[in-house]
Amino acid sequence: MGYLDGFKVTLKQMFEEPVTNKYPDEKRPKPERFHGRHVLNRYEDGMEKCIGCELCAGVCPARCIYVRGADNPPEAPVSPGERYGFVYEINYLRCIHCDLCVEACPTEAITESKLFEYSFTDRQDAIYTKAELVVDDKGHPRHLPWEDWRPGDEQHTSAWVRATAPNGSAAYEGRVGWSAELGFGVRPPEKGQTVAAESGQQTAEEHAAVPEKENKKR
Amino acid sequence: MGDPLYAEGIDLTVFLIVAGKTLVVFAFLLVSVLFMVWFERKVISDMQTRIGPDRAGPWGILQTLADGIKLFFKEDLLPERADRRVFRLAPYLSIVPAFLAFAIVPFGGTISIAGRETHLQLADPPVGVLFLLAVSSIAVYGIMLAGWSSGSKYPLLGSVRASAQMVSYEAAMSLAIASVVLAAGSLSTREIVIAQEGWRWNLWVLGVVPFVIFMIAATAETNRPPFDLVEAEQELVGGFHTEYSSITFALFFLAEFMNVVTMSAIAVTLFLGGPNGPEIGFLPDLWPVVWFLGKLLIFLFVYVWFRATLPRFRYDQLMDLGWKRLIPLALYWLLLIAALRIGRDRGWEWYYVLGVGAAAGVLAWGALNAALRQAATVEAAA
Numbered sequence: 001m002g003y004l005d006g007f008k009v010t011l012k013q014m015f016e017e018p019v020t021n022k023y024p025d026e027k028r029p030k031p032e033r034f035h036g037r038h039v040l041n042r043y044e045d046g047m048e049k050c051i052g053c054e055l056c057a058g059v060c061p062a063r064c065i066y067v068r069g070a071d072n073p074p075e076a077p078v079s080p081g082e083r084y085g086f087v088y089e090i091n092y093l094r095c096i097h098c099d100l101c102v103e104a105c106p107t108e109a110i111t112e113s114k115l116f117e118y119s120f121t122d123r124q125d126a127i128y129t130k131a132e133l134v135v136d137d138k139g140h141p142r143h144l145p146w147e148d149w150r151p152g153d154e155q156h157t158s159a160w161v162r163a164t165a166p167n168g169s170a171a172y173e174g175r176v177g178w179s180a181e182l183g184f185g186v187r188p189p190e191k192g193q194t195v196a197a198e199s200g201q202q203t204a205e206e207h208a209a210v211p212e213k214e215n216k217k218r
Numbered sequence: 219m220g221d222p223l224y225a226e227g228i229d230l231t232v233f234l235i236v237a238g239k240t241l242v243v244f245a246f247l248l249v250s251v252l253f254m255v256w257f258e259r260k261v262i263s264d265m266q267t268r269i270g271p272d273r274a275g276p277w278g279i280l281q282t283l284a285d286g287i288k289l290f291f292k293e294d295l296l297p298e299r300a301d302r303r304v305f306r307l308a309p310y311l312s313i314v315p316a317f318l319a320f321a322i323v324p325f326g327g328t329i330s331i332a333g334r335e336t337h338l339q340l341a342d343p344p345v346g347v348l349f350l351l352a353v354s355s356i357a358v359y360g361i362m363l364a365g366w367s368s369g370s371k372y373p374l375l376g377s378v379r380a381s382a383q384m385v386s387y388e389a390a391m392s393l394a395i396a397s398v399v400l401a402a403g404s405l406s407t408r409e410i411v412i413a414q415e416g417w418r419w420n421l422w423v424l425g426v427v428p429f430v431i432f433m434i435a436a437t438a439e440t441n442r443p444p445f446d447l448v449e450a451e452q453e454l455v456g457g458f459h460t461e462y463s464s465i466t467f468a469l470f471f472l473a474e475f476m477n478v479v480t481m482s483a484i485a486v487t488l489f490l491g492g493p494n495g496p497e498i499g500f501l502p503d504l505w506p507v508v509w510f511l512g513k514l515l516i517f518l519f520v521y522v523w524f525r526a527t528l529p530r531f532r533y534d535q536l537m538d539l540g541w542k543r544l545i546p547l548a549l550y551w552l553l554l555i556a557a558l559r560i561g562r563d564r565g566w567e568w569y570y571v572l573g574v575g576a577a578a579g580v581l582a583w584g585a586l587n588a589a590l591r592q593a594a595t596v597e598a599a600a
Contacts, residue, residue, distance in 0.1 A: 006527040010265045020269040 027150065032190060033159045034114040035097040038090055039141045040134040041109055041158065042182040048078050048134065049109035049179070052085035056101035056110055064094035065101060085109075088130035093123065102160050108178055111158040113141050117148035139183020162190050222328070223336040235331055236340075243340050247320055251475045255282040258522045265526040286468060294464040299369030308367060309462065309469035312360025315353045316476040322346040322407045323483040324492050326507040337408060338493075338507065346407040347399055350484060351392055354439065357477070358384045361448075364470070365458035376457030379533065380448040384439055386540040391435035393548035394428040397555050398488045411492035421489045427551045429489045431544055433520075436481040438540070441474065442521055444528035445536060482517035486510060546586055550579055 021028050030036075041049045052069020068087035078084040101110050120126050125146065136142055140154040161178050173189075180186045223232055256271065256279055263270025271278030296305065326338025343349055358381050365377020398420050399405055402413035414420055421429050438445040449457035459470045486492055495509030531539070554575045561571040 007523065010523060010526045013267055014261070014264045016267050018263070018267050018269045020267075022269070 030114045030156070033163070034112075034116075034156075035099050035160075036113045036115040037092070037118055037141075037147070038101070038110055038112050038128075038133055039157050040085075040088060040130065041111060042135055042139065043080065044180045044182050044185065046137070046182060047080050048084060049107045050085040050088065051079055051081045051107055051109070052083045053106065055104040055106065059100045059104040061098060061100065062094045062096045064091040064096075065089070066091075085130065088133060090128045090133065091126060092118070092120075092128060093126045099160060108158070108161050111161055113153070114156045114159070115141070115147060115149065115153060118144070118146055120146045135182060137182075139181055158187065159190070162187055221337050221339070221342050223334055231332055231334060235334060235336060238331075239336075239338075239340055243320060244317065247317060247476055247479065248472075250479045251472055252282045252286075254475050254479055254518060255285075257518060258525070261519065261522045262526050265523075289468040289471075290465055292464040294466060295461070297369055297461045300461065301367040301369065304363050304367035305461075306466075308360050308364035309466045309473070310360075311363060312357055313469050313473040313476070315357040315360070316473045316480060318353045319350055319480045320476075320483060322349055323480070323487055324408050324411050325483070325510045326493050327503060329503045339408060342406055342408045345405050347395055347405045347410075350407075351388070351395070355384075355388060357473070360473070361458050364462070368458075368461040370461055372455045373458050373460045376448050376454045376460070379454075380441060380458055383441070383445065383448065383536060383540075386537060387435040387438035387445075387544070390431055390540060390544040390548045391439060393545065393552050394432040394435065395488060397424050397428045397548075397552045400552070400555055400559065407487050407492075411487060411494060414491035415494055417491075417494075419489060419491045419494075424555060425551070427547065429485075431548045431551075432485060432489065434539075434544060436485060437521070437524060438536070440477045440481050442478060443525040444530050447530055447533055447536065478518070478521055479514070482514050482521070483510075485517055486513040542586070542590060546582070550582060554579070 043049060052067060054067045054069065057063075057065040057067045066087065066089040067085050069083045070086040072078055072082060072084050078086075097112070097116075099112060102112060125144075132142055132144060134142075135157070141149075141157060143149045158178075158181065176186055176189060178187070223235065259281070260270045260278070271281035274280040274284045296302065321340040322343065324337060324339040324342070328335055328337050330336070361380045361384075362377050365373040365375075365380070368374070398410060401420055401424055402410040404410060404413070410420075414423075437443075441448045447453070449459075454460070459467055462470060490513045492513075493506030493510040495505065498505050557571050557575055558568065560566075561568060
């Protein structure tokens with residue numbers, strides 16, 4: 001019945017649940033370390049984390065970041081250190097979301113949210129200024145008219161920083177090595193890194209086992 | 219026998235009844251195309267674990283209407299090198315036969331309107347089946363002329379393929395239909411339906427073979443997958459209707475899906491007893507129509523199922539299947555059925571007839587294969 005087996009397959013598929021996601025109505029959860037639109041974070045007392053060091057601008061391969069640092073005014077300091085970023089612009093027509101700026105930042109001032117649905121219609125809108133990038137007084141990213149934020153999205157603004165150990169070493173499991181954020185306090189690390197590492201090893205073993213079996217068959 | 223409507227001559231009432239029936243059939247075909255396009259997209263989505271159209275109207279049922287309206291507002295282009303008049307004529311040559319073929323399909327029993335008895339069937343000519351074959355052949359002209367008059371090479375190739383395919387499978391289809399005619403003893407579609415009353419459906423009365431041949435040939439005739447290489451996008455862009463846009467394209471599209479509905483209706487008539495079915499006490503006029511539509515729906519589903527399951531044939535495979543397999547098989551089966559009927563009339567024992575028939579079949583099969591192998595070696599040597 002080889003010719004007719006295909007008909008059985010297609011008929012069976014009819015009773016399976018469709019895999020389609022009704023995209024604009026409902027969204028698929030984004031990956032844990034998704035690279036989206038940036039935010040500039042603040043400390044819990046409202047001070048900005050950015051110190052205007054321009055390391056992000058230096059490391060940026062797309063040259064989309066423009067930073068100017070300035071001395072903090074003594075009577076009303078913007079950041080805890082000597083200097084602060086008084087101009088901070090990211091051109092999203094150039095940004096490739098590589099996250100190197102986040103890795104370069106010494107104070108975890110710049111991190112990425114998971115927002116990628118921002119369709120501006122003006123070149124000026126493409127250049128995000130500091131006023132648009134800095135989080136608001138609750139520590140949530142600012143919502144611009146052309147951005148599609150959904151409830152709960154503002155929670156995901158610093159996923160990369162909250163990796164327990166970039167090399168996956170279990171020794172650093174659960175150790176917090178980052179500063180507190182306005183509105184969120186000290187965020188917990190990503191969960192289950194040890195488990196993930198172990199299961200990864202298991203799959204590696206399984207991988208190794210498969211060719212052996214095949215060899216035996218031969 | 220004919221329609222009792224015309225028995226007492228033709229007056230205004232008769233004329234109005236016929237006009238009304240024409241209108242109903244016309245509207246039914248248009249609505250059925252709307253439904254068929256939606257139904258096909260929905261079922262094939264289910265088979266591919268997708269959702270399919272769900273934006274226009276409940277369950278996306280108005281999607282076809284929206285697409286149609288969009289097509290009407292598009293610019294109607296005329297290619298520079300096209301043959302103007304033929305280019306304009308071709309879509310109508312394609313769509314009119316699609317409408318005409320449905321005229322002979324009986325879709326219900328006999329009802330009485332305004333004191334007149336009439337069949338639920340637009341026309342019941344004594345040569346019904348021949349009319350069907352003639353009209354479905356005219357549709358080839360629409361496609362052939364559309365491709366030729368476009369003044370462009372892909373449409374031409376597509377239309378050459380289409381006409382070769384339709385002419386080839388017409389032969390197998392006619393032989394399959396001939397066995398139905400042989401069983402019913404009439405060319406009139408209503409009498410073919412009457413001959414199948416009491417569950418004596420041609421589907422099993424004739425053995426399943428003519429039905430299978432008819433289904434394959436009908437799929438090829440309507441240029442449906444897996445025989446849709448007329449419109450093989452990878453090879454021919456859009457096939458014969460590449461150069462058509464706007465409403466003229468809509469007409470081809472309409473004709474294509476209408477042919478599917480019509481062919482299904484013909485299959486129901488010829489093999490599944492048309493509107494025959496169990497009789498139910500209340501509303502006796504309604505049930506035959508319901509049975510007819512139900513059977514029609516099964517066929518429409520099967521067409522979509524074919525499309526979801528089978529990959530497209532290669533051109534030489536298509537021709538091989540048609541000429542070297544289907545036509546000999548259909549011819550053999552027709553002769554077998556004829557032999558059985560003659561045997562019944564002359565009082566021969568049926569198992570002798572079957573035995574001789576089977577022996578002749580094996581012999582013919584061997585001879586055919588030997589001839590094909592011979593031809594293949596000659597071709598390889600050349």
